[in-house]
Amino acid sequence: MTDSLDDWFRREILVYEASLTRYLHRAWRHSQDVADLRQEIYVKVYEAAATARPQSPKSFLFTTAQHLVISRFRRTRVVSIESVGDFDDLSVSQEELSPERRLDARQQLRRLAEVMNRLPPKCRQVIWLRRIDELPQKEVAERLGISVRTVESHILKGMRLLTEGFLGQGTAAALDDETHKSDKENEHGQR
Amino acid sequence: MDSAKQIEHRAAAWLTRRDSGEWTETDEAGLRAWLEEATAHRIAYLRLEMVWSQSQRLKAYAAGLPPGSGERSDWTIPFFDSRQLMAGGDREVLSADAKDRTPDVVEQEKGTTRVGRGRVRVLAVAASVLLAAGVSYFGYRWYTGDPYATQVGVVASMSLQDGSNITLNTASKVRVDLNSRERHIELAQGEAFFAVAKDATRPFVVTAGTKRIVAVGTQFSVRRREDDVRVVVTEGKVRVDGVPGKPGEVLLAAGAIANIREDSVLLQKRAIAQTEEVLSWRTGYLSFRDTPLDQAIQEFNQYNRQKMVAGDSAVASIPLTGKFKATNYDAFVRLLEDGYGIRAQREGERITLSR
Numbered sequence: 212m213t214d215s216l217d218d219w220f221r222r223e224i225l226v227y228e229a230s231l232t233r234y235l236h237r238a239w240r241h242s243q244d245v246a247d248l249r250q251e252i253y254v255k256v257y258e259a260a261a262t263a264r265p266q267s268p269k270s271f272l273f274t275t276a277q278h279l280v281i282s283r284f285r286r287t288r289v290v291s292i293e294s295v296g297d298f299d300d301l302s303v304s305q306e307e308l309s310p311e312r313r314l315d316a317r318q319q320l321r322r323l324a325e326v327m328n329r330l331p332p333k334c335r336q337v338i339w340l341r342r343i344d345e346l347p348q349k350e351v352a353e354r355l356g357i358s359v360r361t362v363e364s365h366i367l368k369g370m371r372l373l374t375e376g377f378l379g380q381g382t383a384a385a386l387d388d389e390t391h392k393s394d395k396e397n398e399h400g401q402r
Numbered sequence: 403m404d405s406a407k408q409i410e411h412r413a414a415a416w417l418t419r420r421d422s423g424e425w426t427e428t429d430e431a432g433l434r435a436w437l438e439e440a441t442a443h444r445i446a447y448l449r450l451e452m453v454w455s456q457s458q459r460l461k462a463y464a465a466g467l468p469p470g471s472g473e474r475s476d477w478t479i480p481f482f483d484s485r486q487l488m489a490g491g492d493r494e495v496l497s498a499d500a501k502d503r504t505p506d507v508v509e510q511e512k513g514t515t516r517v518g519r520g521r522v523r524v525l526a527v528a529a530s531v532l533l534a535a536g537v538s539y540f541g542y543r544w545y546t547g548d549p550y551a552t553q554v555g556v557v558a559s560m561s562l563q564d565g566s567n568i569t570l571n572t573a574s575k576v577r578v579d580l581n582s583r584e585r586h587i588e589l590a591q592g593e594a595f596f597a598v599a600k601d602a603t604r605p606f607v608v609t610a611g612t613k614r615i616v617a618v619g620t621q622f623s624v625r626r627r628e629d630d631v632r633v634v635v636t637e638g639k640v641r642v643d644g645v646p647g648k649p650g651e652v653l654l655a656a657g658a659i660a661n662i663r664e665d666s667v668l669l670q671k672r673a674i675a676q677t678e679e680v681l682s683w684r685t686g687y688l689s690f691r692d693t694p695l696d697q698a699i700q701e702f703n704q705y706n707r708q709k710m711v712a713g714d715s716a717v718a719s720i721p722l723t724g725k726f727k728a729t730n731y732d733a734f735v736r737l738l739e740d741g742y743g744i745r746a747q748r749e750g751e752r753i754t755l756s757r
Contacts, residue, residue, distance in 0.1 A: 217444075217735070218732065220445070220448060221448060221452050222442060222733075225449060226451075232590060246405075246406040246410075247406045249406065250406035250409070250445065250446070251548055253442075253445045254440075254441045254442050254445060257441050257444070257445055258441055270718060293531055294514060315560075316584070317458070317559070320459055320462065321455060323453075323457065323459065323460060327457070327460060338457070338589065341421070341459060342457045342458050342461070343458075343461050345458075345461075347422075348421065348422050348423065349421050349423075360495070362481070363419075366418045366421060367411075367414045367415060367417075367418045368414075369452065370414055370418070370450050370454045371410060371411075371414050371450065371453070372419055372454075372458075373453050373457055374449050374450050374453040374454070377453045377456075378449060378452075378453060382688050397550050
């Protein structure tokens with residue numbers, strides 16, 4: 212049963228991650244909180260769905276998001292003089308609720324490739340050898356003359372960046388940011 | 403709750419460990435415990451695993467590149483826009499190649515040896531991809547008769563130098579040979595859909611075993627299972643040679659579905675919309691309309707390593723209607739279980755369906 216709940220979550224919720232992330236960035240100005248907010252929303256949706264699957268997963272997701280943002284907003288902004296504009300931003304727009312243009316398999320793959328190309332070079336090389344050439348981690352390390360631990364750290368980084376780029380494509384800037392950072396980290400951290 | 407970043411980091415560490423090939427029962431137990439600990443853990447893991455497992459599909463893009471991508475020092479995935487493909491360059495390549503017949507032949511021999519060594523290239527998802535490594539490079543390769551193939555569960559399309567487009571269904575293989583007299587595609591295995599660019603001077607010929615399907619500018623598909631050939635025409639006209647009992651040729655118009663066997667031919671006339679439905683695999687879907695279950699699972703089995711079998715004839719004849727994602731095997735099995743009260747018994751890669 213949990214397995215099919217996982218499938219449901221992937222199919223009906225995670226596919227909207229890009230829209231959800233965009234919404235959160237718009238409604239909640241502190242972008243460093245967005246990942247945490249998103250996590251909290253996902254947890255609420257997942258746990259609610261464990262009891263009963265919502266009829267319309269997408270609107271349930273965005274309603275949950277909106278409630279959370281509003282409650283946060285109330286909690287943090289104790290001073291009650293707010294500009295009207297701020298409240299407007301909390302609403303879920305028509306665009307977010309309109310049916311998502313689901314990508315076909317080819318478009319998905321293409322997006323994946325674009326994200327792959329934005330990975331830091333070393334990281335991309337490791338992912339390439341592991342996923343495209345299907346070499347085991349050990350052989351990847353031998354091929355590149357680096358330690359298995361370093362390969363692991365590239366894979367760990369790579370899967371996070373691929374995930375963020377692929378699911379939350381709206382956050383390209385954040386990814387590029389991380390990409391830079393991680394390249395530097397790796398230059399220092401290796402060998 | 404821990405921060406999303408921390409949790410994601412730990413989830414990624416689990417997944418990386420699992421990817422290492424040294425996964426033990428203790429690890430498995432540890433992961434399970436961690437996933438049970440908090441919903442946030444499970445979700446972080448789900449997200450990463452979803453994309454990580456998909457990342458293997460990037461293999462399709464690396465088709466035609468040697469392992470380790472030696473030809474591409476920057477390790478980026480090459481791809482062009484389909485719009486760029488249509489741009490002028492192609493024509494020039496074409497004529498340049500026509501002049502260079504000799505190198506083609508040499509290349510062809512090389513191509514054959516390579517295949518002999520068991521390296522059949524896996525077709526890129528967009529053919530444009532192949533061309534990106536250098537239009538001229540792959541430009542003349544199109545003339546070599548190299549095989550292009552898709553793996554199980556993959557549907558891929560590519561553009562040819564003449565502007566035609568081929569979409570390959572799951573586990574299919576074609577050889578492409580464009581020369582000055584004709585455009586020749588040999589369907590070695592599986593099914594392919596062709597959108598043919600008009601070129602009255604060079605007919606577009608698809609061979610499937612002993613059958614020849616000839617088009618000038620049209621859209622059609624050819625499926626081959628052993629010696630049984632199915633042709634579906636969605637636009638224009640095609641001619642079929644080598645049909646049993648018809649010494650001449652058979653002309654098929656849009657809307658025609660022809661099932662050609664060794665000793666018989668069955669022609670059906672359908673509305674164009676219905677023929678499009680038969681070809682919904684091009685977008686990754688299978689469409690059924692009162693299709694008996696055993697036929698439906700036969701279609702599904704083509705896309706998946708797991709194979710379904712109908713346990714008895716009552717189950718085999720249950721009519722199914724709907725549109726399903728070809729690779730979403732689990733969802734299909736679940737639908738049968740929930741919606742039709744069918745029991746699915748799994749043994750390795752075999753799933754037996756019974757009531």
